[in-house]
Amino acid sequence: MAFEKFGRLFGTSSILVLAMVAQSALAQDASGTPASRTAAAQSTTPNAQEASVGVDAAAPVQGTPAESGTIDDDIIVTGVRASLASAQSIKRNATQIVDSIVAEDIGKLPDNTVADALQRVTGVQVTRGAGEAGTVLIRGLPNVATVLNGREAFTGVTRGFALQDIPAELIAGVDVYKTSTPDLIEGGVAGLIDVRLRRPFDFVGSQIAASGRAVYSDQSKKWGYIGSGLVSQRWDTGIGEMGLLLAASYNKRQYQDQTAFDFVSSGSPVATPDTVGGLYTSGDRRRTALNASFQWRPSPDVEFYADGVFTRYDNQIAVDFFIGLPKAGTLTSVTPNASYPILADSSSTANAFTLTSKQAFRNRTDNYQGVVGGKWTLGQAVFNTEVTYNYSEVPNRNAILDTSFNVPRFDVDYDVGGTPRVTLTGADLTNPGIYTIRTLFDNNGLDTSEQIAWRNDLTIKPDSTVIETLKIGTRYTHRNVESQATASIPLAFPTAAGAPLASIPGFATLSPGGLVKGALGIDRFITADTDFLLNNTDQIRTLFGRPTGARAYEPNLAFFNREDTYAFYGQLGYHFDLGSMPLDGVAGARVVNTVEQLNGNNVSSKQNYLNVLPSINARLGLTEKLFLRAAAGKTVTRPEFAALNPLITLVPSGNTGTQQYIGTGSGGNPNLQPIKSTAYDASLEWYVARSTSLTAAGFYRDLSGYIQTYSQPEQFGGSYLVSRPRNAGNGYLAGAEVAYQQFFDFLPGALSGFGVQLNGTYMDGKTDDPINGGKQRIVNVSHWAYNTVAIYEKYGISARLAYNWRSSYVDSYNSGGVQASTILADPVSRLDFSGSYSPTSWLTLTFDATNILDDVYQDRFRGKNSVTGVYYDTPRDTRTYDRTIQIGARVKF
Numbered sequence: 001m002a003f004e005k006f007g008r009l010f011g012t013s014s015i016l017v018l019a020m021v022a023q024s025a026l027a028q029d030a031s032g033t034p035a036s037r038t039a040a041a042q043s044t045t046p047n048a049q050e051a052s053v054g055v056d057a058a059a060p061v062q063g064t065p066a067e068s069g070t071i072d073d074d075i076i077v078t079g080v081r082a083s084l085a086s087a088q089s090i091k092r093n094a095t096q097i098v099d100s101i102v103a104e105d106i107g108k109l110p111d112n113t114v115a116d117a118l119q120r121v122t123g124v125q126v127t128r129g130a131g132e133a134g135t136v137l138i139r140g141l142p143n144v145a146t147v148l149n150g151r152e153a154f155t156g157v158t159r160g161f162a163l164q165d166i167p168a169e170l171i172a173g174v175d176v177y178k179t180s181t182p183d184l185i186e187g188g189v190a191g192l193i194d195v196r197l198r199r200p201f202d203f204v205g206s207q208i209a210a211s212g213r214a215v216y217s218d219q220s221k222k223w224g225y226i227g228s229g230l231v232s233q234r235w236d237t238g239i240g241e242m243g244l245l246l247a248a249s250y251n252k253r254q255y256q257d258q259t260a261f262d263f264v265s266s267g268s269p270v271a272t273p274d275t276v277g278g279l280y281t282s283g284d285r286r287r288t289a290l291n292a293s294f295q296w297r298p299s300p301d302v303e304f305y306a307d308g309v310f311t312r313y314d315n316q317i318a319v320d321f322f323i324g325l326p327k328a329g330t331l332t333s334v335t336p337n338a339s340y341p342i343l344a345d346s347s348s349t350a351n352a353f354t355l356t357s358k359q360a361f362r363n364r365t366d367n368y369q370g371v372v373g374g375k376w377t378l379g380q381a382v383f384n385t386e387v388t389y390n391y392s393e394v395p396n397r398n399a400i401l402d403t404s405f406n407v408p409r410f411d412v413d414y415d416v417g418g419t420p421r422v423t424l425t426g427a428d429l430t431n432p433g434i435y436t437i438r439t440l441f442d443n444n445g446l447d448t449s450e451q452i453a454w455r456n457d458l459t460i461k462p463d464s465t466v467i468e469t470l471k472i473g474t475r476y477t478h479r480n481v482e483s484q485a486t487a488s489i490p491l492a493f494p495t496a497a498g499a500p501l502a503s504i505p506g507f508a509t510l511s512p513g514g515l516v517k518g519a520l521g522i523d524r525f526i527t528a529d530t531d532f533l534l535n536n537t538d539q540i541r542t543l544f545g546r547p548t549g550a551r552a553y554e555p556n557l558a559f560f561n562r563e564d565t566y567a568f569y570g571q572l573g574y575h576f577d578l579g580s581m582p583l584d585g586v587a588g589a590r591v592v593n594t595v596e597q598l599n600g601n602n603v604s605s606k607q608n609y610l611n612v613l614p615s616i617n618a619r620l621g622l623t624e625k626l627f628l629r630a631a632a633g634k635t636v637t638r639p640e641f642a643a644l645n646p647l648i649t650l651v652p653s654g655n656t657g658t659q660q661y662i663g664t665g666s667g668g669n670p671n672l673q674p675i676k677s678t679a680y681d682a683s684l685e686w687y688v689a690r691s692t693s694l695t696a697a698g699f700y701r702d703l704s705g706y707i708q709t710y711s712q713p714e715q716f717g718g719s720y721l722v723s724r725p726r727n728a729g730n731g732y733l734a735g736a737e738v739a740y741q742q743f744f745d746f747l748p749g750a751l752s753g754f755g756v757q758l759n760g761t762y763m764d765g766k767t768d769d770p771i772n773g774g775k776q777r778i779v780n781v782s783h784w785a786y787n788t789v790a791i792y793e794k795y796g797i798s799a800r801l802a803y804n805w806r807s808s809y810v811d812s813y814n815s816g817g818v819q820a821s822t823i824l825a826d827p828v829s830r831l832d833f834s835g836s837y838s839p840t841s842w843l844t845l846t847f848d849a850t851n852i853l854d855d856v857y858q859d860r861f862r863g864k865n866s867v868t869g870v871y872y873d874t875p876r877d878t879r880t881y882d883r884t885i886q887i888g889a890r891v892k893f
Contacts, residue, residue, distance in 0.1 A: 081743060081755070081793050085691040088741070095573075095586050096617055097179045097629055097681050097697060099123070102172070111832075112215075112226060112251065114174055114195055115163040119830075121176055122739045122759040125785050125806050128828075128857070130283055130315075131217065131255025131882055132164050138176065138190035139699065139735060140763045140781030140809070143637045143675060143707075145188030148195050148309060148369060151386075152185055155365055156394035156447040157481045157561075157641045159187065163195070165311045165367070167249040167289050169211055169228035172196045178699070179631035179681050180615050182569035182588040183457065183473055189637045189677045189701065197309065199293040200232045200243025207232040213846065213888030215253060219514075220282060220882060222254035240298035251287040256280060256512065260419050260520040260878045264817025264861075265343055267327060270334045271818040272344040276412050276420045277322045278520045280512045285315040301377040309369045318530040319359035320511035322429075322522050324422055326412060328353035337415075340872050343819055345414060352410035354424075356435065356511075358527035360534050361398040368392070382459045390451040397550070399537050400441035401528040402490075403501050405434040418826075418858045419519040419878040429525040432508040436498035440544050442537065442551055445485030449641075453477040468584070469573035481561040481641045484553040487649055494545045504539075507532050516856075516878050555601040559645045559668075567592040578620065585618035594638065598670060603646045605670035611636045625688065631681040639672040639707060643725040646670040650720055661713065661816065665722035673727055676704040691755070692742040703731040706767045708779055711814040721816045731767025731778065743791070753794025760786035771814060772866055779813070782806040782827075799835040811859055813866075820872040822863035829855050842893055848886040856880055 083102045090100060099121050111117040115133040119126045125140060126133035135142050146160035147153060153161040177184065177192040184192055210229040217224070228249035235242050260278040265271040290310040297303045326344075329352035337345040373386025408426030427434060457473040493499065501508050509529040515522055533540065538548040571588025589612060596607040615633025622628055648667030683697035705727040714722040743755035763785070765778035785806040792799045811823040831852040838844045857879040864871050 081691060084741060084755075084757075088687065088691060088693050091693075091695075092627065092685065092687050095619075096177050096181055097631055097683055098175055098177045100173055100175045111168050112253075113164040113168055114166045114171060117168055118163070118174065118176070118193070119804055120757075120787055120789065120802060122737050122787075123178065123761045123785075124176060125780075125782060127780070128881060129257060130281070130285070130317075131253060131257070134164065135780075136163055136193065137780055138178065138193075139733060139761065140765060140778065141190035141733065142780060143189040145185060145192040145637075146195070147185060147192065149197055149307060149371070150185075150194055151369065151371060151388045152451070152453060152477070153309075153367070153369055153390060154392055154449060154451070155367055156392050157449055157483050159638065159640055161367065162313070162365070163193070165287060165289070165313055165365070166195055167226070167228060167251055167287065169226070169249050170197055170230075170247050170289055170291050172198045172202060178697075179617055179679065180613075180633050180635060181586050181617060182571040182590040182613070182615060183471060184590075185475070186567065186590060186592050186611070186613060186635070187637050189635050189675050189703065189706075197291050197293070197307075198230065198232070198245060198247060199295060199305075199307070200234055200245040201295050201297075203232050203234070205234060207892070209890070209892040211888060211890040213848075213886045215884055215886045217253070217255050217882035217884050219258060219512075219880065220254045220256035224251075224253040226251045226253075226886075226888070240296060242297075243293075243295045245291070245293045247291040249287070249289045251285075253285050254283065255285065255882050256282045257882075258514075258516050258880045260516045262414055262420050262875050264815055265819045265874075266817055269342075270336050270344050271342060272326045272331070272334060272347050273414060273420075274325070274327070274817075276324045276326065276414065276422065278515045278522055279322070280318075280320040280515065282318045282320075282512065283315050284317075285313070287314075288312040302375070304374045305372070307369075307371040309367075311365075311367045313363070313365040315361070315363045316530070316534070317359075317361040317363065319357075319361075320525070320527045321355070321357035321359065322511075322515075322520075322525050323355040323357060324410060324412065325353055325355065326410065329406075329410065337874070340819075340874070342870075343872065343874060347412055347414075349410040350408065352407045353404060354407050354410065354427075355402055355404050355438070356525050356527045357400060357402045358509075358530060358533060359398060359400045359441075360528075360530045361396065362534055363396040364394070366393045380461045380463075384455075384457040384459075386455055388451075388453040388455070390449070390453075392447075392449045394447040395445070397444035397534075398441070399443075399533045399540070400439075401437065401533055401540065402439035403435040403527065404438045404498070405436065415875050416519070418860070418875045419516060420875065421519070422521045424522075429522070430510060432502040432526050433500070435501040435508065435526050437501055437543070438493055438498050440491045440493075440540060440546075441488055442491065442541065442546070443486045443488055444550050445483070445553075447481075447483045449479065449481045451477060451479040466574055466576050467572055468575050470570075471572070471588075472570045473568070475565070475567040477563070477565045479561075479563045481563070482558075483560075483642065483645070484558045486551045487554040487557060491544050491546065493543075499543065501526065501528070504543075516880050519878060556647050557649060559598060559600045559641075559647065561599075561641050561644070562597045563641075564595045565592055582621045583618060585616065587616040589614040592636075594674075596644070598641075598644050598646070600645065600647050603670075605644070605646060609674070611674070611676075625686060627685045627687075629681075629683045629685065631679070633679050635677045635679060637675040637677075639674065639725070643668050643672055643707065644670050648722065650716055650722075661721045662718040663720045665714065665716070665720045667722065667724055669724050669726060672707060672725060673705050675706050675727075678702040688742075693740070695737075695739045697737045699733075699735055699737075701733040701765075703733065703767060705729070706731050706778065708767070709812070710771050711816060712771055726770045728770050729768030731765065731775075733763065733765035733778065733781070735761060735763035737761045750794060753792050753797075755791035755793070757787070757789040757791065760784070769813075776813065777810045779810050782809040796838040797836075798838075799833070801831070801833050803829070803831045805829040815861065817861075818865065818868075819874050820861040820863045821866035822861070823859050823876055824862040825857070825859040828857060829853070831855075836890075842891055844890040844892075846886070846888045846890065848888075849884065850886075851881055851883040854880070854883055 118124050123139045125137045127135040155161045173196045175194040213226045215224040230247040232245040262273045263275040292308045295305045329349040333348045335346045337343045368391045370389045376383045411423040413421040455475045460470045513524045569590040575584040593610045598605045613634045617631045620628045645668030650665040680700045685695040687693045711723045739759035741757045765781040766775045769776045789802045833849045836846045862873045
């Protein structure tokens with residue numbers, strides 16, 4: 001308890017502004033950075049950092065003021081501190097407004113994936129689930145372009161790739177571009193994230209490294225592990241210098257999320273939730289990543305390279321549901337809510353029909369990327385060309401079995417500290433004999449996507465005192481997307497009496513226990529066994545009178561998309577003096593034409609649109625250590641392919657859905673238009689010393705056609721509540737960021753190893769409401785977010801205590817029901833620790849702990865009902881996540 005209080009005090013007392021690891025686009029050097037990289041060098045590995053001792057780690061770009069001797073050049077540092085100093089220097093010299101993380105930073109934090117690591121960056125937030133960070137938000141928006149080594153990559157039919165699929169052990173750095181230049185790939189209203197993997201010319205010579213960690217998760221009560229290895233070598237041969245790098249990572253993690261829920265309320269004169277209950281989500285997840293890179297420099301002016309990346313995600317997921325149905329029986333009493341009399345505060349049900357359900361999933365993704373390219377230096381000109389091939393395959397299947405039993409008495413208090421409290425009388429939930437097989441869902445799907453991209457870039461350095469570089473380029477892409485799936489339609493048991501679950505040997509299993517720390521009042525209960533359900537599905541199909549074998553894909557759900565893009569850009573880098581102050585930057589425009597052809601079952605749509613995207617970035621050196629930046633530009637983000645799907649899936653409500661509608665539905669919108677934005681950014685950056693900086697930034701995004709998902713009643717032989725993505729008209733996102741980092745060298749002795757990073761962000765975003773009119777908050781945008789990180793590094797010891805917090809945000813709109821239609825998440829926080837000790841130069845021992853405070857996520861139905869306009873504030877979800885402890889070691893030779 002004392003530690004918990006300390007942790008919360010540590011986090012909240014640092015409510016200033018937060019720290020971050022800032023670093024970014026560095027001028028390309030002769031090391032042969034891929035053509036698709038625009039401003040960041042690859043030399044951000046530990047060897048390169050240590051080789052830069054005594055000088056700025058980043059080379060000046062396009063008119064950087066002379067800086068020799070200005071940043072404490074006599075201080076020699078290595079390790080995480082050198083990484084942060086390099087980060088600061090790279091941010092200082094960047095063309096754009098950009099923040100970054102280098103590999104040492106990620107290795108020193110308790111972060112297993114890129115998505116986990118990015119939560120420390122100024123202006124970046126994440127959503128959590130499945131034992132890790134999932135969606136990455138830049139300034140609250142999920143509309144982020146993601147590239148791998150500067151090249152477009154994707155997972156399945158999405159626009160970007162799952163950042164959590166990239167293990168932290170394999171990366172050289174991650175750049176978060178908050179402003180754009182014409183040579184960056186279009187897309188990303190919020191920004192662009194570039195994940196940089198290692199390459200052989202990053203290292204001075206040979207490199208061998210390996211790491212291993214064991215991970216214990218407290219809710220799943222299971223151990224997992226992470227292992228990685230890297231081998232890199234450079235050779236001088238008779239035909240030039242060559243380098244080869246091979247790296248691999250394997251991650252096995254068993255996690256568990258727990259949730260208690262109140263569903264939407266319906267009925268009269270007092271509305272009760274249609275369902276109330278909880279679930280355990282247990283996953284056995286495995287990730288494999290392979291990275292290979294070859295570089296050949298036959299002469300100082302010529303380089304060829306080939307890169308390959310493979311990632312695989314495997315996850316068997318077991319979801320154990322307890323589902324109470326207050327209205328599926330005789331409601332003997334209903335107590336109205338004191339504040340909202342139309343809603344129930346508690347209820348009692350006699351002879352209550354109650355469900356449990358096992359949802360079993362086997363999900364997999366396979367992603368491949370291959371690249372070949374070359375770079376030629378011809379006097380004052382540099383020409384790059386490369387071809388990229390991407391292929392992604394996402395097969396998945398799931399089997400869901402609902403079982404039922406009757407409870408003599410079912411009592412619910414719908415709000416006990418934001419969580420429902422259930423009391424059952426007269427039923428033993430651990431007795432398999434009371435459960436009856438009721439309903440089967442049997443589904444599978446396959447998404448595939450293939451792309452060829454060809455890019456060319458020509459950079460010229462003219463003989464001019466003002467124009468430092470001229471750059472032009474082209475990019476062509478051809479992508480085919482296919483998606484097929486079965487419809488999620490419930491299959492009722494052939495007889496009304498059902499069949500006893502216990503009648504099938506080995507089919508019944510006991511759920512995990514301790515649901516949301518006991519708050520729901522439900523502990524362990526019986527569901528179907530996950531392995532039995534997935535491995536013996538034919539036996540279950542026969543039981544339901546269905547043919548054996550996987551169900552055929554539903555033609556009405558299939559869609560096939562072809563997309564071709566043609567892009568051209570031109571930009572110039574300039575540098576001149578305003579009096580005694582140097583001004584430099586990049587200005588230009590990107591022009592891209594997009595041709596979309598979408599086909600489904602007897603439906604099709606075609607779009608052809610042209611976007612002109614001008615931008616300008618400028619940096620003014622007020623002093624040698626103080627810089628003022630400004631940027632403006634236009635961006636465009638194309639709709640997700642699945643969002644364009646013209647087809648719809650309808651699912652009857654049955655016993656578990658809302659009784660306000662006969663069913664729910666979801667579908668796409670072939671009329672979606674790209675999201676357009678005009679962006680304005682400014683920052684003031686003070687680089688006090690080599691590892692000390694204070695920066696502040698402001699931003700404004702004028703949004704047009706922002707896409708959000710809304711639910712609305714639609715008629716399909718009855719009223720269904722159907723969710724579709726829609727262009728929400730006009731909107732904006734505005735805010736400010738502040739960041740500070742420092743090591744306290746002036747303190748005596750061991751105290752001089754202390755440092756701190758602080759960063760904070762304020763955001764406000766609103767857009768048109770296409771359903772009800774007026775303005776509404778943009779989903780996922782918290783008004784406030786901050787990070788505080790305490791650092792210690794000295795005598796071979798490296799430690800970080802990192803606290804992350806974000807204020808409440810809108811989860812979704814138009815949920816249906818009598819209660820409020822908006823779901824609003826409460827503030828979210830997290831405290832993580834990372835520590836290591838290096839007894840020798842080649843060995844590091846590590847200890848990490850995550851989610852130390854065991855924080856609980858809660859959200860509520862809060863706001864006005866979309867139909868009546870009446871305000872309500874009632875609970876929805878309570879969720880708890882794993883705390884983890886990790887022990888491991890790293891070696892490097």
